[in-house]
Amino acid sequence: MAFEHKSVLLDEVIDNMNIDPRGIYVDGTLGGGGHSYEIAARLTEGRLIGLDQDEEAIQAARLRLADYSSKVSIIRSNYSEIQKVLANIQIDKVNGILLDLGVSSYQLDTPERGFSYREDAPLDMRMDNRNDKTARDIINDYSEMELYRIIKSYGEDRFAKNIAKHIVRARMDKPIETTYELNEIIKAAIPAKVRAVGGHPSKRTYQAIRIELNRELDVLKDTLNTMLDLLAPEGRLLIITFHSLEDRIVKDFFKLNENPCTCPPSFPVCVCHKKPRGRIITRKPILPSPEELEENRRSKSAKLRIFEKTSEN
Numbered sequence: 001m002a003f004e005h006k007s008v009l010l011d012e013v014i015d016n017m018n019i020d021p022r023g024i025y026v027d028g029t030l031g032g033g034g035h036s037y038e039i040a041a042r043l044t045e046g047r048l049i050g051l052d053q054d055e056e057a058i059q060a061a062r063l064r065l066a067d068y069s070s071k072v073s074i075i076r077s078n079y080s081e082i083q084k085v086l087a088n089i090q091i092d093k094v095n096g097i098l099l100d101l102g103v104s105s106y107q108l109d110t111p112e113r114g115f116s117y118r119e120d121a122p123l124d125m126r127m128d129n130r131n132d133k134t135a136r137d138i139i140n141d142y143s144e145m146e147l148y149r150i151i152k153s154y155g156e157d158r159f160a161k162n163i164a165k166h167i168v169r170a171r172m173d174k175p176i177e178t179t180y181e182l183n184e185i186i187k188a189a190i191p192a193k194v195r196a197v198g199g200h201p202s203k204r205t206y207q208a209i210r211i212e213l214n215r216e217l218d219v220l221k222d223t224l225n226t227m228l229d230l231l232a233p234e235g236r237l238l239i240i241t242f243h244s245l246e247d248r249i250v251k252d253f254f255k256l257n258e259n260p261c262t263c264p265p266s267f268p269v270c271v272c273h274k275k276p277r278g279r280i281i282t283r284k285p286i287l288p289s290p291e292e293l294e295e296n297r298r299s300k301s302a303k304l305r306i307f308e309k310t311s312e313n
Helices: 010-016 034-040 055-064 066-071 079-088 105-109 135-141 144-155 160-171 179-189 192-197 203-214 216-230 244-258 290-295
Strands: 024-027 047-052 072-076 094-100 231-241 278-280 303-309
Touching (some): 010 231, 034 055, 034 066, 034 094, 047 079, 055 072, 066 072, 079 094, 135 160, 135 203, 144 203, 203 216, 216 231, 231 244, 244 303
Parallel strands (some): 024 047, 047 072
Antiparallel strands (some): 231 303, 278 303
16 A cells, blocks of 8 residues: 555644754654655755655655655664764754654554554564564563553553453463454453443553554653754754653653753752753644644644754753
8 A cells, every 4th residue: 555644733843843944854753754845845955854764654755755855865764863864974963853753644554564453464563674573572472560561651551460461361372463363352351341431442552562662762762862962053853742651751851951950949049050951842732723633533642842952052
C-alpha cells in the first residue's frame, strides 16, 4: 500500500516554527513528509534535514519532497543520532527542530508491521526493520515480572499483573506469534464488565510493547538536551506527543530549562548560577481544532509543546 499519513497539527506547527527562509530546520520524525513539505516550501536559501528510521517512510518522503530536493536532505536515522548526522554535513546550529512522536497511519494500517491490534499479523512493531528484536521476542522471552513492569509503566494498565500472568501461562503451550493470539490472551485477563465499557482491551498493552521495543521514552529523554544545544538563539523546538508519558517528559524538560534555579525560595539571590536556556512558548499545549478532530480521528490525543532558545549557554 502507498505510504499515507495525515500530518497532525500541520497549520499549528508551521505557524509556530517561525520559519526564516534562509534558516536550517530539522524534521526528526520525517514520516511521509507532510510537515517537511510545508517547511521546505517556505525556504529560499535555507535547508531542511529530514530524519526517519523507517525505510518506507524515507522512500515516500523522497517522492513527496522531490520538488524541493535542492534544499532538502533526507537521511535514514533515528533522531537520537541528530548531532552526529548534522556534524557529518557540517551543520552545528539549526533554527528549528520538529518531532512528531506518533505512529504513522501507514504503520498502523499495514498489517504485516504488527502495530495494530485490529489486524491479524505477526507480532513485529519495529519502527526500524534493521533491528533484529521484535514484539514477538518481548512477548515470548520477557519474564512475568518484566512484562508486568512494561505494561504497568508504559501502558498504565491497571490489569498489568493479570495480563503478564496470562501471557506467561499461554506461551507455556506454544509461542505467541500473532496479534490476534495476543488479543485473545489480553481479553481473557480483563474482566468482562470492564471490557464492555472501555476501549479495546489490547490498546494499552500494545502501546507498552511498542515503547519498550523501540525505546521511545529513553530516546526522547536522552536526546532533548542535545536538541536544545543544537538550536541557534531564538530557535524553536516543537514536539507533538500522543500519550501522557511522552507529554510529561517534554513538559518537565521545558520547565526545567526555563527555570533551572535550584536555590531555596527563601534565598534573596541565586547562588546556584544556573541560567535559563530559553522560554516556554506554550503554557498549555496546543490541541487539534474541532475541524481537525472531525477529519482525522487519530489526532485526538495529540499535544504540541514549544520551547524557544533565547541565548547561548
